[in-house]
Amino acid sequence: MTTEDFSITDKNRVKRSYKRASYKKETVYHILDSSALAHVAYVIDNTPFCTPTTHWREGDYLYWHGSSASRMINRLKQGVDVCVTVSRLDGFVLARSAFHHSVNYRSVMCFGKATLVSNEEEKYRALNNMIERFFPKRTDEIREVTQKELKATSVIKMKIDVAAAKMRAAGPQDDEEDYANPIWAGVIPLTTIIGTYQPDDRLENGITPSESLNVWTSGKRLDDVLTETQQIYMNRLT
């Protein structure tokens, strides 16, 4: 847990609805850690690209991986500027005017320079950590990463230089004179939940999910599960 803030620069300063903003590391990290989907923006020949990927965090560093032959990796290994955004919708906000309709959300924009993890040992550790971060202890049970697999995969690491979180979690805020309009207003919440496990077609009879998957209970909220597994992962790292 940290009580630090990110410094505020031209890049991460939230210009609109700044009351919804936070530069606290604790807030930024919580949003990053409770999601498994990031969008990475980078520039090639002045053209912006936005690639979705699965990210994970270790301290002030974000990690993601990709095929060594992918466009994203080929660009990012040059050590370029990236913006990594993680966001999710928590609900639709229905107001009494179009203008005050809104969404509840949690989002974070992180800025930094991409670096290729070139040290073999660090890369091996990172690829295991990617599994451990989501499924703690699973690397004890799966077959080890081979040299060939290490070659085929690239890992990108980014120190979060500056970041900002932006959130909305409230009901509609209508103009005073509109409250008299007899129309339903409120929030329609959205939740992402863990579904029913689908065993692989070739799974042998009698093989059940390991105890390490207990945290991934069907019906639970994804953000809760990811927060829990990140906590287990961080505790094992230290």
Next chain:
Amino acid sequence: MTTEDFSITDKNRVKRSYKRASYKKETVYHILDSSALAHVAYVIDNTPFCTPTTHWREGDYLYWHGSSASRMINRLKQGVDVCVTVSRLDGFVLARSAFHHSVNYRSVMCFGKATLVSNEEEKYRALNNMIERFFPKRTDEIREVTQKELKATSVIKMKIDVAAAKMRAAGPQDDEEDYANPIWAGVIPLTTIIGTYQPDDRLENGITPSESLNVWTSGKRLDDVLTETQQIYMNRLT
């Protein structure tokens, strides 16, 4: 419904796992229409930015809006290149080796030039359409958009020049020799669902949700609801 494809250029050609790719407009549009969250990448002074926003589609055009004072709008109104990515995670794929762990997902990257909707009438229509697209018929019930609100809001429109969808929806594909490893493998699915309506604190007693909200039934999948409301919206446009 369209049977057309997007042309394939250097921008949208899927380089890795190209079997997961599709350039069919029908596929691209379905992914766009079944989601309410887009990530817009753009460049300011060679630095990439990735801003999350709520999008909607009309034919070959994507729309989104923002405060006239926001960084994104200030940049995009200059008519610059953008990449709009819409993606969601459908599940975690657990394999018998780290390398074959994966995620099931649906994503689409759209490329084009942002344009500011400057015609007042078109802008008024667009702001109503943003509500209609999610909540068909709701603009009949809410208070009309005022001139002041029109000024405070900017609408961006982008013709989708090229786009590519990329999807994975399958169980693990392990190396033949790893199937003997007695570990659970399969898919942990993720679903985003509509929660229980939260009425506004100031809602007067006896006001219930309009019939137009019937499609937003609690417990339904968000992607299904969004696909349905887009269909209703498109039918009313034509």
